[in-house]
Amino acid sequence: MNTSNIHSHKVSLRLAITDALVAGLIALVLFGPIVGLVLDGYELRNNMGVAFIFVAIITTGRFFASLFFQSPIGVRFLEKFARGRKVRVTVAQASTNKFKKLLLPAIFLAALSYPVIAHVAPDLLGVFGGKYGITIMILALIYVLLGLGLNIVVGLAGLLDLGYVAFYAIGAYWLTIGYAELGLGFWSVLIISPIFAAGCGAILGFPVLRMHGDYLAIVTLGFGEIIRLVLNNWTSLTRGPNGMSAPDVTFFNMLSFNKRGADNLQPFHEFFGLEYSSSFQFIYIYWLLLIVVFLVLYINHRLVQMPVGRAWEALREDEIACRSLGLNHVLVKLSAFMIGASVGGVAGVFFASYQGFVNPSSFTFLESALIVAIVVLGGLGSALGVTIAAIVLTLLPELLREFSDYRVLMFGILMIVMMIWRPRGLVKPVRPAFESDKEQVKQKA
Amino acid sequence: MDLHIFIQQLVNGLVLGSVYGLIAIGYTMVYGIIGMINFAHGDVYMVSAYLSAIAIALLSIFGIASAPFIIFVVLIFTIIITSCYGWTIERVAYRPLRGSTRLAPLISAIGMSLFLQNYVQLSQGASTQGVPNLIKGNLRIGEGNDFVQITYAQGFIVISAIFGMLILNFIIQKTSMGRQCRATQQDRTMAGLLGINTDRIISTVFVLGSAMAALAGVLVTLNYGTFDFYIGFITGVKAFTAAVLGGIGSLPGAILGGIVLGMSESLFSGFINTDYKDVFAFCLLVLILIFRPSGILGKPEVEKV
Numbered sequence: 001m002n003t004s005n006i007h008s009h010k011v012s013l014r015l016a017i018t019d020a021l022v023a024g025l026i027a028l029v030l031f032g033p034i035v036g037l038v039l040d041g042y043e044l045r046n047n048m049g050v051a052f053i054f055v056a057i058i059t060t061g062r063f064f065a066s067l068f069f070q071s072p073i074g075v076r077f078l079e080k081f082a083r084g085r086k087v088r089v090t091v092a093q094a095s096t097n098k099f100k101k102l103l104l105p106a107i108f109l110a111a112l113s114y115p116v117i118a119h120v121a122p123d124l125l126g127v128f129g130g131k132y133g134i135t136i137m138i139l140a141l142i143y144v145l146l147g148l149g150l151n152i153v154v155g156l157a158g159l160l161d162l163g164y165v166a167f168y169a170i171g172a173y174w175l176t177i178g179y180a181e182l183g184l185g186f187w188s189v190l191i192i193s194p195i196f197a198a199g200c201g202a203i204l205g206f207p208v209l210r211m212h213g214d215y216l217a218i219v220t221l222g223f224g225e226i227i228r229l230v231l232n233n234w235t236s237l238t239r240g241p242n243g244m245s246a247p248d249v250t251f252f253n254m255l256s257f258n259k260r261g262a263d264n265l266q267p268f269h270e271f272f273g274l275e276y277s278s279s280f281q282f283i284y285i286y287w288l289l290l291i292v293v294f295l296v297l298y299i300n301h302r303l304v305q306m307p308v309g310r311a312w313e314a315l316r317e318d319e320i321a322c323r324s325l326g327l328n329h330v331l332v333k334l335s336a337f338m339i340g341a342s343v344g345g346v347a348g349v350f351f352a353s354y355q356g357f358v359n360p361s362s363f364t365f366l367e368s369a370l371i372v373a374i375v376v377l378g379g380l381g382s383a384l385g386v387t388i389a390a391i392v393l394t395l396l397p398e399l400l401r402e403f404s405d406y407r408v409l410m411f412g413i414l415m416i417v418m419m420i421w422r423p424r425g426l427v428k429p430v431r432p433a434f435e436s437d438k439e440q441v442k443q444k445a
Numbered sequence: 446m447d448l449h450i451f452i453q454q455l456v457n458g459l460v461l462g463s464v465y466g467l468i469a470i471g472y473t474m475v476y477g478i479i480g481m482i483n484f485a486h487g488d489v490y491m492v493s494a495y496l497s498a499i500a501i502a503l504l505s506i507f508g509i510a511s512a513p514f515i516i517f518v519v520l521i522f523t524i525i526i527t528s529c530y531g532w533t534i535e536r537v538a539y540r541p542l543r544g545s546t547r548l549a550p551l552i553s554a555i556g557m558s559l560f561l562q563n564y565v566q567l568s569q570g571a572s573t574q575g576v577p578n579l580i581k582g583n584l585r586i587g588e589g590n591d592f593v594q595i596t597y598a599q600g601f602i603v604i605s606a607i608f609g610m611l612i613l614n615f616i617i618q619k620t621s622m623g624r625q626c627r628a629t630q631q632d633r634t635m636a637g638l639l640g641i642n643t644d645r646i647i648s649t650v651f652v653l654g655s656a657m658a659a660l661a662g663v664l665v666t667l668n669y670g671t672f673d674f675y676i677g678f679i680t681g682v683k684a685f686t687a688a689v690l691g692g693i694g695s696l697p698g699a700i701l702g703g704i705v706l707g708m709s710e711s712l713f714s715g716f717i718n719t720d721y722k723d724v725f726a727f728c729l730l731v732l733i734l735i736f737r738p739s740g741i742l743g744k745p746e747v748e749k750v
Contacts, residue, residue, distance in 0.1 A: 222731045
């Protein structure tokens with residue numbers, strides 16, 4: 001785009017045509033061989049039609065984009081766009097909005113009642129009804145948990161962790177190995193898992209947190225891959241690619257969800273006089289998970305307001321300034337890393353028990369990248385945005401089954417577009433405001 | 446430890462290492478000039494492997510059988526189109542992000558990497574692809590069972606890699622464009638003030654890096670014969686390791702790092718354990734970044750306010 005034309009507000013058709021032709025030519029060079037000629041053994045299959053459609057789309061798209069950005073509306077749009085990128089954290093008005101206070105309990109109750117509706121009246125909810133719907137929702141909640149955990153590390157503390165899936169894997173394998181080697185059950189593992197994962201976070205994090213942004217990203221990626229490769233190759237402990245089975249989830253160690261009961265536990269449905277259904281176990285996991293998610297949301301909400309939360313955000317914005325002011329950057333970063341890791345570990349335990357089985361192929365780099373995508377789309381630092389992004393990104397592929405092949409492709413494009421359009425996410429990060437009691441008294445008077 | 450096996454592993458390592466070195470050049474040049482890790486670079490290499498196989502298949506349709514001619518045409522074809530990919534990636538995903546937040550380019554690069562992998566997977570299919578063996582024959586040194594074998598394809602890789610690096614060195618050291626690249630690397634603002642079109646230089650750097658990755662892609666395809674849409678990730682990370690090992694931002698460092706990494710990986714898988722050879726490379730990466738982030742030839746980085 002020619003900058004002189006932006007200011008003169010003159011629409012040049014010739015420029016638009018040149019832009020379009022150049023874009024079309026490049027598109028032809030790019031798409032021609034890869035899309036147009038498909039390898040089939042040592043032969044080629046002609047698929048040029050599709051390639052030409054792509055080229056046509058890009059040429060016309062570039063033509064109209066070029067025209068649009070030359071018009072007064074387009075110029076104003078560009079200016080607004082440039083301004084929008086400079087938006088930083090805004091401080092909320094201290095308000096006592098009744099609507100907001102009621103909204104959260106309402107969502108909680110709705111989420112709580114969801115599995116009951118899905119179980120009793122599955123037709124009402126379409127795809128999301130019945131046992132299948134509940135399992136999708138469990139997966140969505142697991143991603144919410146992962147998103148929230150990574151959000152503390154990436155969004156708040158600004159440490160790009162590309163190996164977050166390592167802690168997810170540690171949590172999941174902690175359950176299966178704890179069961180196989182130490183005879184631990186779901187509950188004991190669940191309670192120890194945050195501490196265990198945080199410990200692993202400290203061991204992995206301590207040596208690397210002195211590094212600056214990009215190097216940290218690569219080292220964490222390295223750790224993530226090392227953990228996966230070790231899980232894959234240490235067959236005597238993890239059974240390698242064959243995977244391990246997870247222990248059954250029990251109703252507070254008192255009742256079993258199996259049809260006939262197990263380990264001297266009475267079956268759940270007999271105790272409550274219900275008809276047996278395999279959904280009970282998933283409803284139970286869903287409820288537990290929901291409580292954990294809301295607990296993490298609450299902890300996150302409090303942490304952001306605490307000095308440590310403010311230190312994270314300050315460190316994200318300007319590390320040198322923070323260190324000059326006497327913040328111990330390693331400790332502050334380590335706390336973020338450990339809290340993030342512990343949330344990831346809990347998510348891993350839930351993942352293993354919901355699947356009933358884990359193997360290393362669930363913990364590839366792609367998984368890490370998808371969690372990063374969730375955090376990026378939700379807005380780096382906004383817990384609300386991350387929650388919404390995680391739910392949308394897990395449920396959308398279920399609704400758009402025909403497009404499921406294009407899921408990762410769309411994630412990639414979305415990540416690029418988000419970085420260009422709104423590097424700080426869709427939801428504007430808002431920091432809560434505080435008012436001293438005196439001021440409140442003054443206002444009332 | 447048998448000497449001939451040791452030498453054989455060193456030869457294999459040299460071949461592997463020159464490929465890593467060629468890809469590492471792309472990482473090191475981009476990092477030197479705009480300070481970002483071009484995460485999609487490994488996938489550019491993957492695209493070039495597909496392009497070279499497509500070119501070979503295309504030539505066989507026209508009934509051309511002369512191996513030197515095929516290799517020559519494939520190199521030209523792949524390098525030009527891969528350079529176009531490099532240029533477009535920079536233009537679409539990185540240039541709009543100049544002056545954005547610190548993490549933005551890296552996240553955008555990860556997005557681009559995911560995009561390229563799936564774009565190739567969707568258009569070319571997920572299965573492993575292959576090419577016919579064009580460079581046949583080998584050279585054996587030694588007698589009986591104790592011999593060191595160097596295939597002509599391996600020799601071709603090392604010679605082409607050296608040749609490619611010499612051309613690049615000539616461009617960077619002797620031409621006006623190369624001088625502009627070096628100036629931009631030293632101080633982008635100052636170079637801009639002195640009339641260098643820094644955006645164009647950054648594009649040039651991406652094109653040069655992609656051309657080197659394309660050369661690596663062709664050479665690997667000719668030697669190993671098989672590839673899939675996922676090779677870019679692991680090779681990319683290893684090439685990045687090579688770049689860091691040699692000292693990021695330094696061209697001789699990238700080549701040296703590549704050869705050191707290739708040889709040590711080859712010796713590790715030959716004498717210790719093949720299953721853990723990727724673990725070894727990743728551990729090496731982590732250890733260098735922790736203990737000597739400036740690498741073998743790099744200067745320690747000073748953080749300026």
